[in-house]
Structures are given as C-alpha cells and as structure tokens.
Amino acid sequence: MLALHVSEVMQTPARTITPESSVVEAATRLRDEGIGSLVVERDGECVGIVTESDIVAVTAEEGDTRKLTVGDVMATALVTVGPDAPIETAVERLRTHGIKKLPVVEDGELVGIVTTTDISRYVPHITRPKLSTESHPERRRFTRPDTLYEDDDWEFDSYGVADGIDVGDHVRFSKTLSESDVERFAEISGDTNRLHLDDGFAEGSRFGRRIVHGTLVSGIISAALARLPGLTIYLSQELSYRGPVDIGDRVTAHCEVVEQLKADRFRLSTAVDDGDGETVVEGEAVVISDPIPDSA
Numbered sequence: 001m002l003a004l005h006v007s008e009v010m011q012t013p014a015r016t017i018t019p020e021s022s023v024v025e026a027a028t029r030l031r032d033e034g035i036g037s038l039v040v041e042r043d044g045e046c047v048g049i050v051t052e053s054d055i056v057a058v059t060a061e062e063g064d065t066r067k068l069t070v071g072d073v074m075a076t077a078l079v080t081v082g083p084d085a086p087i088e089t090a091v092e093r094l095r096t097h098g099i100k101k102l103p104v105v106e107d108g109e110l111v112g113i114v115t116t117t118d119i120s121r122y123v124p125h126i127t128r129p130k131l132s133t134e135s136h137p138e139r140r141r142f143t144r145p146d147t148l149y150e151d152d153d154w155e156f157d158s159y160g161v162a163d164g165i166d167v168g169d170h171v172r173f174s175k176t177l178s179e180s181d182v183e184r185f186a187e188i189s190g191d192t193n194r195l196h197l198d199d200g201f202a203e204g205s206r207f208g209r210r211i212v213h214g215t216l217v218s219g220i221i222s223a224a225l226a227r228l229p230g231l232t233i234y235l236s237q238e239l240s241y242r243g244p245v246d247i248g249d250r251v252t253a254h255c256e257v258v259e260q261l262k263a264d265r266f267r268l269s270t271a272v273d274d275g276d277g278e279t280v281v282e283g284e285a286v287v288i289s290d291p292i293p294d295s296a
Contacts, residue, residue, distance in 0.1 A: 007083035012112035019071030048074035173224035224253035
C-alpha cells in the first residue's frame with residue numbers, strides 16, 4: 001500500500017552481450033541462463049536489446065543464422081527507465097511501446113532490467129487491459145431488488161441491457177469510509193492492527209497517520225457487484241493495492257464486465273478510486289450471474 005519504485009522489483013545485474021557476438025552465442029546464453037533477453041552494450045553504452053522473440057523471428061525468416069551477429073537482429077530503438085522511477089512509469093512505458101522488458105539505466109550506466117513478469121508479481125493488472133472509458137448509451141440504468149436497503153451516503157449507477165449481465169455492463173458504487181466503519185470492521189474482522197486504530201502508533205509508521213484497512217477498501221468492490229443487474233455471486237477476486245486510503249475519504253468502486261466465460265459466468269475488471277480520483281485498488285473478479293429469485 002505504498003508506492004513502489006523500479007529499483008525494488010528489477011533484476012540485477014542485467015545480462016549483456018556485444019553487438020559483434022553471434023546470434024548463435026546469444027541464443028545459447030538465453031537458453032543456458034534461463035533468461036528472455038540480453039542488453040546489447042558497446043564500450044559500456046547500451047545500444048540495443050535482443051530477445052528470444054527476435055531470434056525466433058530471424059530464424060524463421062533467414063533459416064541459417066550462423067553468419068548473423070547480434071547487431072543484425074537487435075532492437076535499436078531502446079526504451080529505458082530509471083531505478084528511482086515509480087513502477088507506474090515502467091508500466092506505462094511497457095504498454096505504450098508494446099514491449100515486455102525495460103533496461104534500467106542510471107547516469108548512463110546499466111544497473112538492471114525490469115520485465116512484465118517482475119512487475120506482475122507486485123501489480124497483476126499490468127497484464128490486463130484498462131477499464132473501458134467508452135460510454136454505452138444503449139444501456140439503461142437499473143434499480144434492482146437484490147439489495148435489502150440503501151443509505152443516504154451511498155451512491156451507485158448500474159448499467160446493462162438485460163435481466164442479468166453481459167459484456168460491457170458496468171457499475172459504480174461510492175461511500176465514505178468513516179471512523180465508525182474502521183472501528184466496526186476491526187471488531188467484526190478481528191483485524192485490530194494499531195495502524196488503523198491508534199493515532200500515536202500510526203504516526204511512527206511509514207504512512208505517518210492512520211489509514212483504512214485495505215480489505216475494507218477492496219470490500220467496496222463487492223458492494224458494487226451487488227448492484228449489477230441480476231443476482232451476482234463471487235467466484236474469485238484478484239487484487240493489487242496501489243495506495244492507502246485516509247479515514248473519512250470517499251471511495252468509489254468501478255466494475256466492468258469484460259468477458260463471458262460460460263453462460264452464467266463472467267470476468268470483470270475491478271478498481272477502487274480514492275476521493276482524488278487516484279486508483280488505490282485494482283484487480284479482476286470472476287462471478288456467477290443468477291436470475292433474481294421469484295420470491296424477491
């Protein structure tokens with residue numbers, strides 16, 4: 001729940017090779033060292049990168065690669081990142097350039113490499129598409145009978161096209177996470193970590209203040225799912241915590257159906273934003289969507 005930097009997730013040292021080395025040598029090293037790429041250096045300067053994909057592509061095209069050098073096949077449009085950069089910067093560069101590996105460079109010197117695999121161990125959402133920002137004018141707002149009551153502080157919008165959910169349906173739910181919510185959650189869950197309950201203790205933590213339980217914040221996703229059309233039942237939820245939430249902050253969960261897995265099973269992108277609109281929780285859920293019981 002604290003910002004991560006590239007230096008905390010990168011591999012070091014990065015494996016290197018010269019552009020004059022043969023493609024066969026590069027392929028052998030990739031295989032024997034169990035790695036996916038080699039940063040290409042000339043006189044201590046990064047001049048490119050060669051990956052398994054590069055070698056497979058040139059082998060398929062050329063057939064005999066014995067006369068080729070790394071310089072013949074490497075990617076020279078090198079995208080790098082600094083070790084002190086937030087991990088979100090690395091994510092954005094990977095997405096923008098459609099690559100999977102970023103050399104980490106500090107003061108012109110290669111200090112490591114960070115890959116989508118490294119990042120996904122900390123932020124699984126790197127492998128998923130972002131929530132859609134497109135509007136769905138053909139979808140209508142639902143008021144459903146599957147919640148027992150509402151509260152004046154709560155706000156929600158649920159949009160869909162049918163009795164049940166479908167790809168493209170989405171829901172938003174907002175509420176304020178109050179002092180009372182935090183205290184009641186601690187009592188109900190048994191999570192009485194002083195970081196959430198004791199001002200003096202929390203001041204000495206890395207946050208410098210009390211914060212809301214992460215599980216309480218992510219629980220707002222469940223509240224949003226309950227307001228999708230139909231009766232929504234959780235099967236799984238994967239989460240990445242990206243930042244803390246202050247007590248008294250208003251949070252908003254957003255969920256969008258992105259894939260139908262079976263007739264009644266769906267995958268959703270899920271996220272929670274804080275009061276400033278910053279994403280503090282992100283993940284993915286799989287749910288069953290049942291019809292509303294006749295007794296409702």
